[in-house]
Amino acid sequence: MNLPGLWDTIEKYLFPGLEELLGGELTNKEKEFVRICTITELDQFSHEFEWCGFGRPPKDHFNIVKAYIAKSVYNFDTTRSFIDFLKSSTKIRRLCGWEFAKQLPHESTFSRVFAEITASQLCQRIHEFLVVKHCGDTLVPHISRDSSAIEAREKVMSEPGAEPKAPKKRGRPKKGEIRIKEKTVVEKQVDRSLEENLKELPTHCNKGTKKNSNGYKVSWKGYKLHLDCIDGDIPVAGLLSSASLHDSQAAIPLAQISAQRITNLYDLMDAAYDSPSIHKFSHLLGHKSIIDHNPRKTGEKKIFDPPEKERYKQRSSVERVFSNLKDNYGGRMIRVRGHAKVMTHLMFGIIAITANQLFKTI
Template sequence: MSTLLDIWNTIQMKLFPAFEQEFDPLTEQEREFIKIVSLLDLPEHTKVYNWQGFGRIRKSRLALAKAFIAKSIYMIETTDALIVYLKGCKNIRRLRGWELASQVPSAPTFSRAFSEFAKGELPQKIHEAMIKKHCGQKLAGHISRDSTAIESREKPVKMPMASAGPKRKPGRPRKDEPAAPNVLKRVELQAGRSLEENLSDLPTVCNVGTKKNSKGYKTTWVGYKLHLDCIDGDIPVSA
């Protein structure tokens, strides 16, 4: 973790004072944004989305990736609300690379860029690179595993009804009657498969989720469920 500590000290001692000379006084969330972006190698990860010399020149995907991070930090739910916030807040807009409010892209541009990032698995690739760089050669002493609900405004996908097997007669089966084959659950199958096979088998559509809260009561929501494995230092290593 020494590399992370060195980066943190550089951010605290050098980067924040330099930014405060150029910007208005930084808020706590703006400092949080600077810390996160400083840890990520965004220019390297977003260069594949840049304009390749054909067609209309694209808006900077680096700036749009920074806006994607800001949307999460500020917990802004919609793209339209993000655009309004960027146009109204000079500091946060300039930190993303847009000096003027008129330079903030339109909602369709944001949507196209976010769709590209999702299809290209940009967040997953950045996270994988960070874990390999800062934690790859170190032994994790503890892993804390938990899940959290992600509510969504989508409609849950209708799941196909499970096909009912042939009805069997009540009572004990005959000795010469073949036993019904056991259908293994997804968790039981995962041990003998590769990571890619397990990930591709996980459901990714919007659904109705249920889990027990800290008091033992069941809660239900429409959306998704996120599972996280965190090592010492509250660092998420898998999701």
């Protein structure tokens, strides 16, 4: 069913039926939760939590997946506080699948299921399904690419298996000496597959520093979320790296992920991505890259021509997605630890934003 038809079905038939069943009018948040669960077609993923006949039958796993989506929609910072909320909120609890408050699983069960969701990368697959189904057959004008700081409550770690680099040979080469310039990380990524590029990205918790909108340096401990968003403020691809990773090193892996899901014309990025290799890779994908010039070498900043300047304004869509994620869908309140779990927590919010924005584009 297409989105307009799905919208009409939800508004005309599903909401009235649910309100009659639950005995009261649905709030805006409850309606938002129902829309998200409907468009994501969660039922098709429920078989992953079915009992296979070995061990103890899984308890309420599918309901807990829906509860984590609701937790993101209601912007709760902890699972414990959300369980307390479910005990007193009859309608949202029943929408998640529990008729009575005494049926709610213990917090430890929520935590165990969250670990299973993380291990199976369920959230990433749900988001990919959403993007491919509703945007995959559409020619998209712009992709806006950027990153944002994600603060975590865990210890800073050194890079696993990192070896100290040998110091570069100083001075001019001797007569007849040939020095081979090693390729940069971004230059190597152009000729690598997506799997190879993702494997090389650091994912441990460490410290990062970048300039804010006012030009001042800010530092944080944790990770960095990289997103590709299309017109309509719809995130189509994302990855989480160490906080210290430079934005440019995530551009090509992100472009590879997005290219598997959608077809676009223009890649919009800020000056942090101004690299010949990124321009080259964008061209290889058949895209036109519009990247703010970084005057680090020449000292002179290139000016966009009028059409490019007008298109570059669309890059603000990714900034709005980051703001929405952090203000309304749990992006500021990271209580889990470890790269994989932090990514799962953020993906619940990204799924909610994607579903909402898809309905708004109708």
